[in-house]
Amino acid sequence: MTPKAYQDGLAGLRAVRDKAKPLERQLAKIQAELEKLYAQRDREVRTLGAYEKAKADRLATSAGVSVIDIVALVPSLGPQGPTEAPTGAVVTQEASEVPEGPEAAAQAIKESEVSPTHDKPTPAADEATETTTNSTVQPATPALAAPAPTPVAAQDSTAAAVPSAPAAGDARELPSIPAGPAGDRWIYTEPNLASKRPNFKQAARQMAFLDTATGTLVWQGGTVRLDLGHASVAEILTAVYATVPADVERIYVTAGDPWHRTAASHQFLKDAVAEWLNGPLPEGWQVESSRGKDRQAGHLVHPRNPVGRWQRGTDQHTEIRSVAEWFDPAGADPATVRAAFVELWKALRHHWDDVVLMGSPSQTGRDLWSRTIPAKTGTKWADGYPVMSQEIRALLHATAGQGRTELISPPRTPERLPGWYEADRTFAYAKHTWMSGVGLPARVTAAAFAAMSEKEQANALFSPSHWHIRVTVPTGWNHVGLLPAPAPGERSWHYPSEGGRTFTTWAGGAEVNLALRNPIQPWTIEILDGLVWEKGDPLKDWSNKLKDAWARLRAQSNLHGDERQRQAAALASRAVRSILLYGIGTFAQRPRITTGSVELGTSGEVPEIPDGARLTSLTDTHVTWERNSGFARDPYAHPEWAAGVWSSARAALLSGPTGAKDPATGKPVRAGALHLPAGSILAFRTDAIYSSVRPDWPYSGEPGDYLLKGAMPWEVAAPTTDAEFYVLQELGRQALEAEGL
Structure with a gap:
């Protein structure tokens, strides 16, 4: 580089700085104004919430926030049930068209729902004083080899329904059902909202498949090679629709990830995706607006699998999606x-x-x-x-986690491992769909549980259920944790395993039974509250x-x-x-997080953003915002079913039957982390167990069976970070593949 080029570069850098400074000042001003408006909004919500006829849903709509946010500001609104539906009422509605996704006003960028991987339960408040009543449950027909009668105490809970957030750095506490009649009012079904069989057929869409790296396009009419330039939205739409007919409405990108082309210049992938989706369009094209109950409008901003929707005129519609939503194309x-x-x-x-x-x-x-x-x-x-009441759905959202993700590092494992093995459950969730809770749940308080006979207690625990419990890890326990607990910081859940430790949490019946009847040593469970559904097979x-x-x-x-x-x-x-x-x-x-993007004015001024939204990024051309849209009135909202499957899958990850029989006993061979030596478990990843000991479990290819997917039968260093874990995961899979060649 010559001195002149260096000086010219400095001048160019100063020009960029001068352009950025006014925008930074505008953004800071807007943020300050937003904070003032949010404070004013919260004050007015509290004032209006004191009105005796105030309703959380009405306040939420007017304030542009979710019902949960309103209840957090005015806790007295939390337990209010709708006047239209008495306790226990089951109200249904006529079947209607099943939309492909929730309807919403068109935005340049729209994200309709939080990804299932983002599980951030609602913080809970301090528990109030409790009165203890002890009871013992004798398993009637235990799922595992039955231990001696296991202590399961029942205890009243008077914790607040929607408590305030804990202080920074404190352990996150979970919400609970209010004591007495206030909590009983949560037990209802939503008026005029039920899952019904549709009376129409979905409209088929013509598809095309595009490799943006090579330009190869395949559709029903054949295969061509396109010149896509930099694979911008404009270049793709122009090249594709110069080749295929207008009735091709869906373009799946099989390789190339064009939305990541500018990722190096952004701090977050989402910003690169937003920039790509917001790029210039060919003449006549625009971001799609609403076009019927079975059509979504606007774009879905996802860091890896975004969806862009556009239209030309009023009749031609198209969307560009990633095929990785369905599967890894693996080349x-x-x-x-x-x-x-x-x-x-x-x-x-x-x-x-x-x-x-x-x-x-x-x-x-x-x-x-x-x-x-x-x-x-x-x-x-x-x-x-x-569909369950919004209160119960919000409770399940906050207290029912998904797959178990845990890295177990030294000193809980040796620093040098004798080997590395990955055992993954095949099509695991399909194994846990044979029974689910249906209808209106019955609330089982601590006192009600204590009053049950041992058989009734066992029946309740083996039914589709969700329990608020206090757990004590047995003294001397030296294996992995069995039950999820709310974790401090960013991670949603962890699994305490220290002997003698006591914690309060929520867990599904499958996990509670596993803790009581595990093959090593029963844990002590105190029942604080619970929801029990009728057995069904939806x-x-x-x-x-x-x-x-x-x-x-x-x-x-x-x-x-x-x-x-x-x-x-x-x-x-x-x-x-x-x-x-x-x-x-x-x-x-899950509560929907709606995102949107609006274009800056000609002079760089920031346009108005929707009520209740917060700014998330600012580029040279667009401002991106985000807003929590709360829970929609979705006729297919059944978190009780998802929670039951997830709980059963987490329990089976610890211990569950296989399709093979033990020749000595004639009973099914059991598999899972608890059937490997203490100290050998290195990690859990949803359906997979990672161990320093090679699992010797039969595999017949049936759902739920463990398949060995990685193996390094030599000494390796124990991973201490996720990055190190993923390196070993890849090496283990490569080593097993090489072993089979």
């Missing part, structure tokens, strides 16, 4: 990916004559499930599965059909004579897994 070319979607459709059509592949596996899963709802008059639940038919489709595709991937078709069938089988996995996730109905 497959667009033609093979398209063949995978064809095979997926064929396998599903064997069970659903009206199957339509929708934009994502979660949308497809929910739609297929809705078509298994009983419809024959007189059949139980033919009037629909009722997911069984749906799950069985998906399992059959999965098995057919797996067999095809092993036996087909054509290599491309074998690969396509394997990818399709993974798509079926995603349909079930993410379909279950949609039942959880």
Whole structure:
């Protein structure tokens, strides 16, 4: 570089600085104004909340925040039930079209729902004084080898329903159901809201598959190679629709990730995605506006799998999506990916004559499930599965975690490990859909639980249920933790294992039973409160059909004579897994985080953003905002089902039966972390166990079986960070693959 070039560069840098400074000042001013308005809003909410007829939902709508936010400001509104529905009432509505996603006003960028991986429960407040009543439960027909009668105490809880957030650095405390009549008023179903079988067929969309790295485009009409330039939105739309007909409404990107092209210049991937989605459009194109109940409008900003939606005129609509929503293409070319979607459709059509592949596996899963709802008059639940009260749904959102993610590091493990092994449960969630809670839950208080007979207590614990409990780890316990506890800081859950430690948490019946009847030593559980549902099987038919489709595709991937078709069938089988996995996730109905982006004015002034939103980023051309939209009135919101599956899967990760029989006892061989030596467990990742000892569990390829996916039978250093863990995970998989060659 010459001195002149260096001086010119400094001048250019100063020009960038001079442009940025006014924007920074504008942003700071806006942030200050927002803080003042938020403070004013909170004061007015508290004032209006004191009115005797105030309603949390009305205040939430007017304030532009969620009901949970209102209740946090005015706790007295928390236990209020709707006057339209008396306690215990089950009210249903007529079936209507199932939307592909929640309707909303169009925004340049819109994120309709928080990813299932983001699990941030609502903070809870200090528990109030409690009165203790002890009771003992004798397992009636225990799931595991029964220990001696296990102490399970029942205890009244008078903790506040929606407490204030804990101080920074303190352990997060979970909410609870208010004591007495205030809590009983939570037990109702939403008026005129139930899951019913749809009376219409989804509209099929024509698809195209595009590798943006090579420009290869495949659709029903053939294969072409396009010149995409830098693969901007404008270049993709122009090149694709100069080739394919306008009725192709969905473009799946199979490779290239064009939305990450500018990732190096952004602190967060989401900002790079937003910049790509907001890029210039060809003449005549615009961001899509609302176009019917089964259509979403605007863009979905996701750091890795975004969705862009555009339209040209009033008749042509298109969306660009990542095929990674469905499966990892693993280097497959667009033609093979398209063949995978064809095979997926064929396998599903064997069970659903009206199957339509929708934009994502979660949308497809929910739609297929809705078509298994009983419809024959007189059949139980033919009037629909009722949706729980918003209070119960919010409680489950805050207290029912998802898959177990834990890294166990020295000194809980040796610094040098004798080996590294990864055992992953095949299609695990499909194993836990045979029973779910249906109807209105019964609240079981501590006093009510104590008054039950031992058989009634066992029946309650083995029913679909969710329990507020105080847990004591046995003295001398030297294995992994069994029950999730609210964690301080950013991590949502951890699993205490120190002998003698006591903590309060919520857990599903499957995990409570596992803690009481584990094969090593029973834990002590005190019942503080609980919700127990009637036993039903709303997911069984749906799950069985998906399992059959999965098995057919797996067999095809092993036996087909054509290599491309074998690969396509394997990818399709993974798509079926995603349909079930993410379909279950949609039942959880997390509070929606809506994001949007608005363009800066011609002079750089920041335009008005929606009420209740906060700024998240500022670029040269756009301001991006984010707003918590709370819980929608979704007829398919059943967090009790998702929570039950997740709880059962976490319990099975510790101990569960396999399909093989023990020749000595004739009973099923059990597998899981508790059947490996203490100190050998290194990590959990949803359905996988990582150990320093090679698991010797039978594998027949059935859902729930453990498949060895990684193995390094030599000494390695124990991982102490997630980065080190993922390095060992990849090395272990490569080593096992090399071993099999």
